[in-house]
Amino acid sequence: MHRGSAGRDGAGLVVRVALPPAEATDVLRIARALGRVRGGRDELERVALRSCLHVTSGVLRVAVPNVRTDTGWDEDWAQRLADLRRTLEVRGGSLVVSRAPRQVVARVSAWGDAGPAARLMREIKARFDPGGILSPGRFVIPDDDGGREGGGNEGVPSTNEDI
Structure with missing residues (x-):
């Protein structure tokens, strides 16, 4: 496959x-x-x-x-x-x-636990894409408070979409 x-x-x-x-x-x-x-x-x-x-x-x-x-x-x-x-x-x-x-x-969660790297990944994303226009909704690393950045698992395709 x-x-x-x-x-x-x-x-x-x-x-x-x-x-x-x-x-x-x-x-x-x-x-x-x-x-x-x-x-x-x-x-x-x-x-x-x-x-x-x-x-x-x-x-x-x-x-x-x-x-x-x-x-x-x-x-x-x-x-x-x-x-x-x-x-x-x-x-x-x-x-x-x-x-x-x-x-x-x-x-x-689509991606699993990113561990301590999550904060660094969010900061890199914010620096290189401050407007959030690159792949909107696909960056779904958990926030420090346990929430999901971007509102959840929007980055995972439903049965009608592809990655």
Whole structure:
């Protein structure tokens, strides 16, 4: 799956999962946890997930074609993405949401925690783009008070947009 093709072929959710190369063999098993919700039942068991693993870099891209977002499912998707992100971060990895329904994006950070670098990144952005005209809404590093700069996760495309 080419990075750009995931959005064009109608994927409802696309995530980039990364682990250190030494742990890349576990990345598929960890990413499969995306489907486990509601009493341990695998909601994605019969869904043809598309994925591409680059073993030498430890990067896996996963595309889920049809993402349920009816009552309660948006919360379930956001929770499983947050849980998977925490699991990966403990192991030195990361999870970035490249594409998701708006209801899911509203509940989960697209980029993860930038840590102490967030302040520096905001200052650089302010210096080089004081009017906020370059990629408006895409700089979504958490503010010191826990809020989101730019109003949230506008930088993450919904199912109708591409990065």
